[in-house]
Amino acid sequence: xNEGKILVVxxxxxxxxxxxxxxxxxxxxxxxxGEGKTALKLAKEExxxxxxxxxxxxxxxxxxxxxxxxxxxxDLPIIILSARGQDMEKIMGLELGADDYIVxxxxxxxxxxxxxxxxxxxxxxxxxxQPDKIKTGPFVLELKSQRVYKKGQLLKLTVREFELMKLxxxxxNEPVTRDxxxxxxxxxxxxxxxxxxxxxxxxxxxxxxxxxxNPTFLKTVWGFGYAFYESESEG
Ligand code: CA
Numbered sequence: 001x002n003e004g005k006i007l008v009v010x011x012x013x014x015x016x017x018x019x020x021x022x023x024x025x026x027x028x029x030x031x032x033x034g035e036g037k038t039a040l041k042l043a044k045e046e047x048x049x050x051x052x053x054x055x056x057x058x059x060x061x062x063x064x065x066x067x068x069x070x071x072x073x074x075d076l077p078i079i080i081l082s083a084r085g086q087d088m089e090k091i092m093g094l095e096l097g098a099d100d101y102i103v104x105x106x107x108x109x110x111x112x113x114x115x116x117x118x119x120x121x122x123x124x125x126x127x128x129x130q131p132d133k134i135k136t137g138p139f140v141l142e143l144k145s146q147r148v149y150k151k152g153q154l155l156k157l158t159v160r161e162f163e164l165m166k167l168x169x170x171x172x173n174e175p176v177t178r179d180x181x182x183x184x185x186x187x188x189x190x191x192x193x194x195x196x197x198x199x200x201x202x203x204x205x206x207x208x209x210x211x212x213x214n215p216t217f218l219k220t221v222w223g224f225g226y227a228f229y230e231s232e233s234e235g
Pocket of ligand 1: 054055056
């Protein structure tokens with residue numbers, strides 16, 4: 001389940017490796033560059049989803065790289081890594097038009113979250129491959145109307161349950177942790193605990209499973225979280 005291809009442009013190796021590690025762990029494919037020349041070359045050759053770009057680099061600064069990337073690929077999302085006190089207006093303003101910036105030192109998990117947000121925003125804007133329906137086994141999920149049907153019967157789901165269902169159908173057969181579900185469905189700033197997830201999963205099971213205590217679709221992955229499987233034996 002590749003989440004996208006990210007180019008990380010940063011000359012400080014420990015920082016670059018830290019970003020790399022966290023992105024790979026979050027299922028991103030990652031390319032790296034320690035200076036501007038390599039960054040521009042990779043951006044030209046590779047089909048990138050997003051660029052994480054440091055400002056202070058040995059051969060040219062991030063501002064110049066950003067401008068040159070924008071000339072060739074106006075739609076390519078760019079997140080700038082900046083030291084405190086660097087010119088935010090220049091970074092976010094018309095001149096460069098970065099999609100977001102993050103100030104050093106930063107929490108790599110926050111960077112991953114920002115990347116996801118920018119990717120979601122920009123892919124929604126381009127609406128390239130967004131289907132209007134997801135079909136899996138007996139389920140049909142309509143994205144526009146936010147409805148889910150099982151064997152043609154409309155299920156009465158809450159907004160959270162719909163979001164959960166959508167996430168699981170988009171990531172079929174892929175175990176998802178409670179923390180990730182909390183982040184994705186409830187948002188990073190949600191002050192809840194993972195039990196919230198369990199409660200909502202239980203309710204969702206009651207609506208989608210024949211036997212909620214012995215689920216065939218939405219299964220518990222012990223010590224990890226949950227995964228949604230397309231059932232073959234559905235009768
Ligand atoms: Ca640097």
